[in-house]
Each structure stands twice: as C-alpha cells, then as structure tokens.
Amino acid sequence: MDKKPLLIIQMGVPPQPIAQVVGEQRLWFSAALAAEPRELLVIRPERGERLPLPDAVAGAVVSGSWSMVTDRLDWSESTAAWLREAFHAQLPLLGVCYGHQLLADVLGGLVADNPKGKEIGLKKVTLTAQGVNDPLLRDYPAHFDAYLTHQQSVLIPPPGAQVLAYSDQDGCQMLRYGPHALSVQFHPEFTAAIMTQCVRNSANALRAAGHDVDRLLQRGQEPLWARRLLLDFVAQIEDHPANFIPAA
Secondary structure, three states: OOOEEEEEEEEOOOOOHHHHHHHOOOHHHHHHHOOOOEEEEEEHHHHHOOOOHHHHEEEEEEOOOOHHHHHOOHHHHHOOOOHHHHHHOOOOOEOOOOOHHHHHHHHHOEEEOOOOOOOEEEEEEEHHHHOOOOOOOOOOOEEEEEEEOOOOOEEEEOEEEEEEOOOOOOOHHHEEEEOOOOEOOOOOOHHHHHHHHHHHHOOHHHHOOOOOOOOOOOOOOOHHHHHHHHHHHOOOOOOOOOOOOOOO
C-alpha cells in the first residue's frame, strides 16, 4: 500500500522581494526533504484551502509565516483548531517558527513579542538536559547552528511541555509536547540564500534596530544539524502514529 502523504501546512507567503528570488515555503520544504522521499501534500489555509482529516496524512509540518500568531487571523485560528484535533489524534506534528508558536499557543503556552527583540541570522542553539536525552536528538551535538528570523516567541511553554533547546535570545527554541509532537523556533528548511533574502528584505528596519546587517549577510557553513532534524522527524514517521518514536 502506498504511504500516506506528508502534509505541509503553508502559513501564507513571503514578501514578494523574497519570493521572487528564492520562492516560497512549499519549495523550501520540498528541497529540504528531497533525501527523504515521500509525497508532499501542501495546503494553504490563507487561501481557504481545507485541511484534510488527520488520519488521511502520515504527519504534518506547519511552516513559518510573515503573520503574527497574536493577530488571531481567521485562517490561522482555523488551523489552530485543526492542530488541536490532530494532536489529540496523535498525528506526528512538527511546528516551525510560526508553526512552533501556533502549536504552543494551541496547547496552552504564551506567545508574544520577544522582549529581547528580533532574533535573526545564524545563531547557536543549545540542547537542555531533556534535549540531550530526547529520542530524536540523542546523536546530536549539545550545540549546533540554525537559521532564525522571528519577532515573537514562546515566552511560556504549555503545561507539561519539555524545553529541548534554547538560544541566547530565546528560551524555547525547541519544545516537545508528547511522543508524537514537537516544534522548533528555528528554520531547518532554510538555506543561506533564503536567509540572505530575509535579511536584505528587512535591512533598513534591522539597521534601525541596531543589527549589524553586513555581519548578518556574511555566509558561514550551512547548519546541517538543523536540516537533519527535519529529515529525522520525517524518517521516523510511520503511517501508524503509535510507531512514531521508539520508547526511551
């Protein structure tokens, strides 16, 4: 029997100056997951596209967005309701950036503007003790680099959630909500080219906020561990969610 598709929930589109150079989220995730062959089903709630029943897909990845969770947009709130249903159905879930915040919000966490300001660029992510022992992360280094660009953060995680990683600017870089669901503030699907366009698109605002734009535009090594997390999440998905993560 054919595998069920992996659902990519694309939460809007990038600003045109970014999209016309590097495309949009569906292309970024498709390229990032090329080494993990599985049919992708891309749904865009902001266009009124309906999300499938949770049992029709093998798992779901919720993308980043240029909207804010606290704006409570209708299409975002309808996605939140679907995520609540999918979570209780034990569908494997991975939230990314906006998806990270939305999933935390759905499950009772607090999302708001980060009091330390916008976090952007290639940053160091550090695993907590719980992260080091997490079944998905046991082979990961204690510190790894990842691409980030966000104004809001999960300031208080949901009750019962485990904080798996943090950065200097954000205490909730990675959260686990149960054996089948986790989320990351960073962007495992980003490449240097995508990060560069995000910086260029916001260059004036970043300078006004005191960021060193020239430094942000310097390209280092691609953050392979961050990319691997996305691949490892998908590799462990089975069509039966009970098989998603092996017992500790």
